[in-house]
Amino acid sequence: MTSHDELLDNVAAYALGVLSPAEAIEVRAHLQTCEACRAEYEALRPAVTAVAYSAESCADPSTGAVASPLLKARIMKQVRAEAERKPAPASWPAYALAAACVAVALISTFANFSLRNQLRSAQAMIGTQQQQNSRQAQQNARQARQNAEQSQTIADLTASNASRYRFGNGEVLAHGPRLYLAMRALPAPPPGKVYQAWTLPKGSKKMAPSLTFRPSAGGVTVIRLPESALGVTAVAVSVEPEGGSKQPTSTPIAVTQL
């Protein structure tokens, strides 16, 4: 366990963004409970913002690099095209498309449609299937629940107002109380090992064990964590012995603050 003085020593480095993920998560958790360190952070953070301001490029091209006017044209072309379409389209991060495909595969097998078409078809199929379920409610209650969960998952993963946090080669996504872990290109764990998710409960300094998992054959992992996003301040994943651990036994491969 890192001592208070060591944590205080790391506050400036945290503000400057030069801590490793593991150190950063420790300082971040500590800041929530230690007033002295919080005061230090609040004093130093504006100075870091100022360092960022110092890099602002000049308006005059003769005194430094300036962005090309073509850049603005490219950006505004896309913005105006999208402004004409309402409502605002949901963003489609690559993992969400991959996740949608995983959900689709659970229902049926599709030919080579585009990913987006697969998602639309999946949503239509879920709707159709839910109607059938309503006619045979009792027999199909379990199926309906699964479909509802899949619909919920797809809706959450593609929601434009979901909070997304960079997480290794993927994202942690929070939509309301629901918390998802979505990772791409995750190698299979070594023999006898699994991946384990960890969450940092609000007000706690200790990571709590969550689910263990293995990526699919394609390296895609989309899991919903049982913890409420509203009660969690950080998420991490580490490689652990089969069956999971009570506390991390290896350096996390990914961590993020919510």
Next chain:
Amino acid sequence: MDRVRARDAGAFERLYDEYHRLVYGLAVRVLADPAGAEDVTQAVFLKLWTNPELFRGGNFAGWLARVARNRAVDVLRSRAVRSESDLPEALPADDALEDTAFARLDAERVRAALAQLPDEQRSLIELGFFGGITQEQISRQTGLPLGTVKTRMRTGLRRLRSALEDAVTV
């Protein structure tokens, strides 16, 4: 920002005009590559357009600068042949803290304040912030003990804050 949330392209254009030099300048400083910096600028502004709710209030320029720095460091990360543990954690950009002390400072004024710092402090702060490396790597690169690196960064940031406060109140 309210008008950007309401999908007002004209409001977004004014936001771009006001802030693109900050985003682009930061990206150039981190990447040392104008083409890569334009890609980062485009990605940051389009993300802002697509997900304006990511900004939750407070100091917009400071928030945008953090997002831009993190994005540029991400690009460095994807280019670098380094292990995950050698890469720094992103700056907290979604912190609810409103550091409105320096809501918008003129870059020249900050550069002048930075220039007042002893070289040994300024160079470590800039290496860390724009270099996208951890304090351990700074220590290895400079040959300075880790404790010295921490102390100089901390002292430098404190001095910078004081210098800017003096400049603001003059």
